[in-house]
Amino acid sequence: DSGVTQTPKHxxxxxxxxxxxRCSPRxxxxxxxxxxxxxxxxxxxxxxxxxxxxxxKGNILERFSAQQFPDLHSELNxxxxxxxxxxxxxxxxxxxxxxxxxxxxxxxxxxLTVL
Amino acid sequence: xxxxxxxEDQVNVAEGNPLTVKCTYSVSGNPYLFWYVQYPNRGxxxxxxxxxxxNLVKGSYGFEAExxxxxxxxxxxxxxxxxxxxxxxxxxxxxxxxAAGNxxxxxxxxxxxxxx
Numbered sequence: 001d002s003g004v005t006q007t008p009k010h011x012x013x014x015x016x017x018x019x020x021x022r023c024s025p026r027x028x029x030x031x032x033x034x035x036x037x038x039x040x041x042x043x044x045x046x047x048x049x050x051x052x053x054x055x056x057k058g059n060i061l062e063r064f065s066a067q068q069f070p071d072l073h074s075e076l077n078x079x080x081x082x083x084x085x086x087x088x089x090x091x092x093x094x095x096x097x098x099x100x101x102x103x104x105x106x107x108x109x110x111x112l113t114v115l
Numbered sequence: 116x117x118x119x120x121x122x123e124d125q126v127n128v129a130e131g132n133p134l135t136v137k138c139t140y141s142v143s144g145n146p147y148l149f150w151y152v153q154y155p156n157r158g159x160x161x162x163x164x165x166x167x168x169x170n171l172v173k174g175s176y177g178f179e180a181e182x183x184x185x186x187x188x189x190x191x192x193x194x195x196x197x198x199x200x201x202x203x204x205x206x207x208x209x210x211x212x213x214a215a216g217n218x219x220x221x222x223x224x225x226x227x228x229x230x231x
Contacts, residue, residue: 002158002160004158031217033217033218033219035219042221042222042223042224043205043221043224044221045218045219045220048217048218055217056217056218058218090158090159092159094217103149103161103164104161104217104219105161106151106158106159106160106161107158108157108158109158
């Protein structure tokens with residue numbers, strides 16, 4: 001158990017809908033990262049937050065947005081869902097955004113299925 | 116831009132035999148390198164990392180990896196594979212410089228199948 005929690009574990013929804021994925025980092029970790037894992041794209045970095053502020057964006061669609069709250073949990077919002085958004089979404093956390101030597105710890109993921 | 120290549124989609128090995136999973140990387144500066152393992156329906160678990168120092172890095176579950184700067188490689192090894200090592204292995208790199216935050220760039224993954 002990495003100490004990173006993600007809810008829900010599974011999510012099934014229809015095209016055009018909007019969903020919210022939630023992540024709680026390990027105790028003491030200030031950084032939260034979101035990744036998408038799909039069969040055709042592999043594991044792709046989406047976005048990084050550090051202590052409530054956005055630090056970096058990766059291959060994140062404009063339909064997707066994220067935020068990190070004062071209690072450090074993070075939410076990833078996916079809207080106008082398409083079939084191609086079906087994937088496993090991981091959240092990871094690490095101690096500090098500036099200390100690049102620290103590894104990231106991954107949550108169990110949320111499996112999103114868009115029908 | 117940083118990138119990682121794992122040239123083998125799958126590696127088959129008999130239990131008790133040595134296991135090697137290959138990884139090569141490309142970064143503009145010095146790399147931080149990581150190996151993660153993913154079991155079915157689970158998240159990624161950290162195995163080991165290279166930051167600086169000795170080129171041979173020892174990690175969890177008997178795994179080790181050798182950093183080779185001239186060949187830009189970071190191959191994962193285990194002297195004697197177990198059936199329970201069967202999983203999906205990911206190599207990842209992070210450039211210590213750059214404006215891309217602390218994102219990890221992952222390879223495509225290598226599925227390891229250890230046969231009894």
